[in-house]
Amino acid sequence: MSITVIIIIATVVASMAAWKNSRLFQKWMMHPYSIYHNKQYYRLVTSGFIHGGYGHLLFNMFTFYFFGNYVERAFGVYFGIPGNFYFLSLYLFGIVIADLPSYWKNKANVNYSAIGASGGVSAVLFSSILLNPLNQICLYLYFCFPGFILGAVYLFYTYYKSNNLSDNINHDAHLYGALFGMVFTGILRPRFLFEFIEQLSRFSLFN
Numbered sequence: 005m006s007i008t009v010i011i012i013i014a015t016v017v018a019s020m021a022a023w024k025n026s027r028l029f030q031k032w033m034m035h036p037y038s039i040y041h042n043k044q045y046y047r048l049v050t051s052g053f054i055h056g057g058y059g060h061l062l063f064n065m066f067t068f069y070f071f072g073n074y075v076e077r078a079f080g081v082y083f084g085i086p087g088n089f090y091f092l093s094l095y096l097f098g099i100v101i102a103d104l105p106s107y108w109k110n111k112a113n114v115n116y117s118a119i120g121a122s123g124g125v126s127a128v129l130f131s132s133i134l135l136n137p138l139n140q141i142c143l144y145l146y147f148c149f150p151g152f153i154l155g156a157v158y159l160f161y162t163y164y165k166s167n168n169l170s171d172n173i174n175h176d177a178h179l180y181g182a183l184f185g186m187v188f189t190g191i192l193r194p195r196f197l198f199e200f201i202e203q204l205s206r207f208s209l210f211n
Contacts (some may be wrong), residue, residue, distance in 0.1 A: 008072035018053035040111035052099035098127025102181035126181030
């Protein structure tokens, strides 16, 4: 069984358990005030395994399934057995690091909280874009774009929304998770960065 599937199963089980137990849900969410004042650092990890509902859970896990399998296989090819550890680190650190900006901004705000695996999913998604920027990513099965174009639009959108408090979504987690995914993967094997640039240099909209 792949690490991707194991993470999905753990996330589904944790989310459903939290939905049935409100105290557990409150205990596991990313609550900066509790993390800072009560030293409950585990919340930075557990918050990535619970979601707000079936839609939120399915969207994150559906995305993670396809891109997670690809990145996990690629890490296995390039790094062998240590690739499993690197892949797991990419996902878990993606969750934690993506939440740190929101944690620092809201550590004195008792009313702020966040949940979801968006940081880890974004890290894996953008790791896949670094590995294969020309891979076609399709929206609603019909609108397909090379990964690096969709990634650039995604980063611009999340940056804009992170400065526009018009909704309750933690867009900072999407943004920093995405950036972490590319940086982490590039550090593991700097050659990926050169191959990324080389692939982009051959790209043409009219091919």
